[in-house]
Amino acid sequence: MSAISPFSSAHRLYVKSLYKRCLKNSLDWTIRRDIWRRKALEIRAEFERNRNVHDPRALAVILEKAEAELAANRHPDPYILPISPGGTKWERNTPPKMGPIFDHLSAEHHH
């Protein structure tokens, strides 16, 4: 992500996404929120510690390290909301398309 300059909106979004992914992954492992709280604070502290790093190269190294750590700790069976893609209710009873019936006879033949 070194191409994104620090404190651009894209960078902010990326860091926020990384933070959220770290939190969610950690909660997937720990399950109970009261026990997880401490871990969440640790993750927050880790992000806060690098809050004032402005050097793009140093930032890239830090973010790469965080990504690698997240990948190494990744939960094999992450929580997915039932109605999200991959969830247990995803695509269930998708309503059929209710548009007008396609008229094959009057449509032009395409070659």
Next chain:
Amino acid sequence: MYLSILILPFLGSLVSGLLGRKIGVTGAHWLTCTCLILASILATFSFYEVGICGSPVSIYLFSWIDSEFMSISWEFLFDQLTVSMFIPVLYISSVIHIYSIDYLSSDPHNQRFFSYLSLFTFFMLLLASGANYFVMFVGWEGIGIVSYLLINFYFTRIQSNKAAILALTMNRVGDMGLSIGFFALFAIFGSLDYSTIFSLSPFINETAITIIALLIFMGAMAKSAQLGLHSWLPGSMEAPTPVSALLHAATLVTAGLYLLVRSSPILEYSSTALLVITLVGASTAFFAATCGLVLNDIKRIVAFSTISQLGYMVMAVGISQYNVALMHVVNHAFFKALLFLGAGAIIHSAADEQDIRKLGGLIPFLPFTYSVMLVGSIALLGLPWLSGFYSKDLIIELAYSRYTFSATYAYVLGSITAGLTAFYSFRLISLVFLGLPNGIQSTYNNIHEANVVVIIPLFILALFSIFFGYVFSDLFVGIGSDFFGSAIFIQPNNISLVEAEFSIPILLKLLPTILSILGGGLGLLAYNWNKGIQLMSENSKFIQKVYTFLNGQYLFDVLYNQFVIGKGIHYGYIISKVYDRGVIEAIGPFGLSNVLQNTASKIAKLDTGVITTYSLYITLGLLSLLFLVFSPVLLDTSLLSEMRLIIIYLSSLILALW
């Protein structure tokens, strides 16, 4: 009366499926439920007449196939084994029909769903009541197809499609073995009737019996989700929960067990097959229990618990205790259906949330569901005096009392599995009902106990889970009980019930129960009181690796995808494209056009554009020409021919070099 038990669900299915538009949703509900309840009542009468009064019924309808030696008829046999299977199948199917009225109320295609459910019940009854392997196989294939349709009920979901195809193809592997087994049976016995085969089996060569027994076991392995052919069962949790309760807990998966128990007169004459069955069963029980420890989807946990319990049943067959295996089939059907339906009730009340990590603290919201889930769980653990105790603990004791290596292996794994079972059951209870809410607030705002249509089935199943073992254990597995009569054959050498009852040290008898209590306590401790244990999974790399391995089901799917599926498709393609075409095709039009095409493409390859290659062609052409010119001389066998031959060779050599 006996044929009505079969016909009623079939008629319900036909009308609900084909006339669904006429009778409407409510009509389909009423019709199928009535048919099933009537059939259940009749099945109760048949249990009394055949089972308790001891008068098996055989019904011959008409001849089906009559070709040379092969004579197969539509014949039904209602003996003690059949009616014992009828009871769980019909009772559970009836309560599941009733339960589905509420569960499927918000889904479209109710008529189709109820039609499938009833059709499934019909095929299961057909399977259990056929008097020869062929009629049984019709039921066997029928439940295979209907299970495909039911798993694929939400046909717009890709995952459902995949799960259904997986279930069908996995079962096909077993069916292949089973079909070859039938060929072998027919080749050796000249018949597929139970009566003929079972009365002749003592006189048949043991190797032949072993091969047949192993092939039959292959079919049972796929249907009953034993290790290696198990992966379709967790996948099939894509189906609506009542389907999981009916098919993947109570009935479909017990078809394999029924086949093994029915074939007891064959299996008993092959110690090798029994050894294999014991080892596979015990390994399956242990494998599935370890996987169940770390899963998070509530239905998948119960599914793996099912595989584990099926392992116990197969283990019981392996140690020749068919009546105990059947007792566990029936007990398990009741408490597993209860667990599945309870899970369905939770899922429905919690806005279709299936992940136990996002539930928690549900006791005040769902007190009744909690009670029945607890009943189901402790019946599953086999805590004393609940139904699981009378069959599961007995299986483990019987394993010890055989004093053979394989049976001891089964005893050790069975005991450990009992502890693991308790752990994952109480993990589920802890995460779903105890502790603090972990889910989304809006879910908790709307949580409520299900309505009476769901409560009644759960209540009935809970009663059965508590009392069935206590009431029926002496009938099914009591010492000296002749309930099964000639339906089950156990070789006198293999009877170990007396040993198990009187000669095992009390500590070894109680070991599974002690391990269950320990496992259950640990489950409660780890997920309720001790915070360190929960944090461990995130902080320790080793635990994460083990977790990933177990969560991935020992990476069986990866192995299959990497090494089996691709090669299988490749060889399957070759077989269907080359071997299956037959001689007429191979030398007929397809073969001819194929040869012409191949030859043409090979000749075209000669045109390389390389000068040296062309010079080689010219040389070869020259040599051929020389050969043609001089062939009368070469092939002449007179005296002067050798002299002439040398001259020709020399001249051609000079010509070629030049």
